[in-house]
Amino acid sequence: MYTLGIETSCDETAAAVLRERTVLSSIVSSQVKLHEKYGGVVPELASREHLRNIMPVVSEALAAASVSLSDIGLIAVTSAPGLIGALLVGVSFAKATAYSLGIPFIGVHHGEGHILAAQIEHPGLGYPYVALLVSGGHTALYHVREFGSYRLLGQTRDDAAGEAYDKVAKLLDLPYPGGPVIDRLAQEGNAAAFAFPRGVREGFDFSFSGLKTAVRNRVAIFRSKDAGLDPSLNIRDVAASFQAAVVETLVDKTMLAAKETGVRSVVVAGGVAANSMLRKRMIEETEKNGLRLAIPGMSYCIDNAAMIALTGFLRYERGERSGLELNPQASKAL
Ligand code: KG4
Numbered sequence: 001m002y003t004l005g006i007e008t009s010c011d012e013t014a015a016a017v018l019r020e021r022t023v024l025s026s027i028v029s030s031q032v033k034l035h036e037k038y039g040g041v042v043p044e045l046a047s048r049e050h051l052r053n054i055m056p057v058v059s060e061a062l063a064a065a066s067v068s069l070s071d072i073g074l075i076a077v078t079s080a081p082g083l084i085g086a087l088l089v090g091v092s093f094a095k096a097t098a099y100s101l102g103i104p105f106i107g108v109h110h111g112e113g114h115i116l117a118a119q120i121e122h123p124g125l126g127y128p129y130v131a132l133l134v135s136g137g138h139t140a141l142y143h144v145r146e147f148g149s150y151r152l153l154g155q156t157r158d159d160a161a162g163e164a165y166d167k168v169a170k171l172l173d174l175p176y177p178g179g180p181v182i183d184r185l186a187q188e189g190n191a192a193a194f195a196f197p198r199g200v201r202e203g204f205d206f207s208f209s210g211l212k213t214a215v216r217n218r219v220a221i222f223r224s225k226d227a228g229l230d231p232s233l234n235i236r237d238v239a240a241s242f243q244a245a246v247v248e249t250l251v252d253k254t255m256l257a258a259k260e261t262g263v264r265s266v267v268v269a270g271g272v273a274a275n276s277m278l279r280k281r282m283i284e285e286t287e288k289n290g291l292r293l294a295i296p297g298m299s300y301c302i303d304n305a306a307m308i309a310l311t312g313f314l315r316y317e318r319g320e321r322s323g324l325e326l327n328p329q330a331s332k333a334l
Pocket residue numbers: 010134135136137138161162163165166177178179180183270271272273274275276301302303
């Protein structure tokens with residue numbers, strides 16, 4: 001059976017086609033250029049852009065998979081959480097298309113999609129495992145005992161890790177999204193240059209707002225109203241020191257979660273899982289602790305529709321369907 005996946009929860013319009021669990025195509029149209037000049041996603045602009053993009057992106061995904069719409073047996077769509085206007089575009093499209101084709105459709109939780117993305121390239125990944133979900137909207141640790149069972153171990157009390165990257169980039173006059181830019185600059189910086197705070201030390205909760213404030217205070221010393229940022233501030237060192245604080249916390253808590261739950265496998269998912277330092281440190285620490293690590297490839301870390309199609313298909317296999325009364329939800333726990 002062919003599944004068409006749709007993702008429009010934030011600033012990526014994405015569509016993918018799967019044959020059973022195999023990804024045949026995954027098309028992502030990023031709106032980054034549109035939102036860049038505002039330093040973040042403008043919800044109303046995002047909705048309008050999704051509306052413009054959805055048909056061409058779906059057509060491209062179908063063509064790349066060499067199938068036509070009439071071959072599709074199931075439509076899976078992100079229905080929560082996300083920007084409500086953006087979600088509405090995908091959900092309305094999915095409902096209307098499924099209704100007109102007379103096929104089932106299923107609403108998918110974006111966070112579950114990110115976690116299950118690890119299975120696309122690691123089909124043998126069994127249960128249980130600990131999942132670290134780190135994106136622009138989430139930073140949480142889950143104990144995943146079996147399919148569909150996500151016990152929240154801890155989450156951020158304020159900003160998500162990706163949000164912290166984006167805000168720190170803004171402080172340094174760097175473009176949006178900040179994650180990839182800081183990742184790159186940090187590779188040339190000294191991570192020991194600034195001693196930034198590590199947030200919540202105990203337990204599985206995270207906090208990144210203190211770290212962001214510490215960076216802001218440090219940068220403020222080098223900023224003047226007229227001249228902007230003083231070039232004597234080495235932004236590579238700031239980026240590296242900030243990143244070290246984020247990555248150290250994420251890695252330490254994930255290792256502790258694996259130890260306390262007794263699992264042998266770890267999944268790292270979400271946009272921030274694309275971070276080179278996080279990937280490197282996770283590989284090192286899981287190897288040291290004899291754990292199996294599953295991180296999706298870069299294209300499945302950032303928002304995509306293949307992860308949504310896979311999650312929808314796995315739920316469909318268990319007999320789940322959504323009704324036409326399904327409405328998107330801006331926030332929803334996993
Ligand atoms: O999962 P995602 O595409 O969208 C959400 O569901 O939020 O994640 C986007 C977030 C942004 O905050 C972006 O700055 C961050 O992921 N990100 C990164 C990297 N690539 C993307 N953060 C750190 N390092 C990266 N290489």
